[in-house]
């Protein structure tokens with residue numbers, strides 16, 4: 241019977257059938273970070289268990305660390321406690337940790353692919369919802385909560401129910417100014433923030449095949465914003481070229497054996513998915529969110545909605561609340577809306593190709609006087625590569641801050657925040673109320689759109705900039 | 706890992722009714738960084754629940770009588786979407802909520818609920834609206850009961866609405882079982898899987914050895 245890539249990976253990892261549709265699933269890799277990692281390992285130890293496979297667990301502090309230039313572990317004292325506990329538990333259990341300033345440190349979902357900790361065909365879990373990012377290499381990667389993380393660490397397995405499958409095919413040539421971020425935001429806008437709840441999405445089609453590996457990671461990153469558990473892209477030569485020679489990639493004969501396995505992963509042409517959709521690339525323009533859910537998104541040339549045009553009363557109330565929070569008038573065009581902050585970073589868009597795309601827009605121009613603009617590279621490796629290319633000079637000359645790796649303003653868990661009422665064009669993945677700081681107003685967009693907004697001081701269409 | 710067992714809860718169902726309530730709204734990240742698991746209750750829905758001066762916001766329905774402290778919360782689609790933070794469940798439980806009734810839930814939140822003894826119940830939105838109406842019609846004594854063993858919601862007028870719950874999760878929740886101990890009964894199967902896999906996919910093991 242024809243099967244999907246998801247089916248193949250799932251079936252291979254079933255340790256035991258637990259009945260009633262449940263399987264005990266083996267986890268090839270577990271990632272932990274400062275926010276929940278130390279605590280989870282502590283709980284495992286207190287309950288009298290050990291980390292089952294410490295060599296298959298990797299830790300990196302990212303959420304609650306300062307991104308200030310020259311930061312140390314103590315720059316944000318509240319986070320320093322979490323970091324200390326992560327260090328202590330990793331040392332006690334023999335878990336590899338990439339500490340601040342070390343190669344391998346950075347946002348957990350930036351680090352795993354760039355170090356080849358995640359590989360095609362692997363299962364991977366992490367106590368963070370954007371773990372789905374890692375599916376960009378053709379892995380089955382998903383986010384879990386703290387209790388499930390303890391379970392995963394103590395047993396290297398998780399009881400799971402098989403999710404449904406959802407294929408989204410992006411077909412056709414990519415229009416000018418359209419990035420992976422615009423593609424996935426457009427999909428969320430079309431299908432809704434709950435369309436993929438609990439499902440495994442496979443992104444396919446000619447436009448995905450033509451994407452770089454880093455773009456595929458961006459695409460998969462926002463799968464959770466459609467509610468999905470997993471987002472994945474079939475591995476191909478682009479994937480193999482990206483992974484070859486990286487720190488934890490198989491070497492020599494193991495690489496050859498891995499390649500042979502990986503080439504068998506892609507879904508059969510006749511495979512059936514629970515849901516199957518096609519998006520024509522020609523229908524996608526650069527996107528920007530106007531509201532407080534990623535589904536509240538429009539082409540940048542669009543306008544804020546009019547609640548009286550909502551399909552139902554509940555939606556009308558919800559739109560009005562979002563407009564009030566965002567400080568937008570019904571029907572207001574988005575282009576021209578004044579911007580106070582710009583954040584280029586997060587596990588969505590902080591890789592070196594994202595920074596190149598943003599720097600490309602600058603062309604020697606300076607940010608608008610009233611805009612605070614931050615660039616937070618996703619990892620130490622990204623930072624080093626960007627600096628080797630001189631990208632940091634271009635940002636600094638344009639009046640941007642060039643900061644240290646971490647989640648920073650994506651989640652504001654590290655004492656850094658967009659001030660109340662300030663409007664921020666952000667390359668991150670969540671525009672929830674208060675996400676970037678109490679009262680902060682977030683517009684999600686691509687790195688190029690964010691850089692253009694910093695220069696103009698307003699929301700602009702990057703295609704005319 | 707400690708789960709509170711769940712049998713039945715009773716109270717006036719709180720008609721929160723909003724859609725896409727994300728876990729950032731349920732518990733701001735800043736509280737998770739600085740507060741332990743047991744101290745989160747006062748910060749649940751912090752941004753909606755309090756006025757600027759720290760007093761209770763009367764517009765926030767769970768602050769109103771007779772709803773204050775009730776264990777049952779009514780919501781619309783996609784409750785608990787967004788971040789995986791289990792603190793959202795701990796905070797809800799800390800404010801006294803033991804059951805959320807919504808048409809759909811964020812996937813990770815849904816799983817987290819069962820790890821802690823907070824019961825997520827899926828019902829169609831029309832049923833949830835009717836429970837809210839019945840509750841609003843006679844404030845004070847309009848109590849709803851959620852009975853996990855019988856898998857029914859008993860509305861204020863005494864209607865019984867059946868709901869689906871996964872059999873494995875139901876048992877674990879009724880008894881307050883520890884997942885890890887259950888899984889470790891499969892230790893032999895895990896060891897056998899590992900041995901097979903190391904032979905078949907050596908590359909997945911060697912590269913991190």
Ligand code: SF4
Nearest residue numbers: 370586587647650651
């Ligand atoms: S960058 Fe943002 S979304 Fe990504 S892991 Fe960090 S906090 Fe989560």
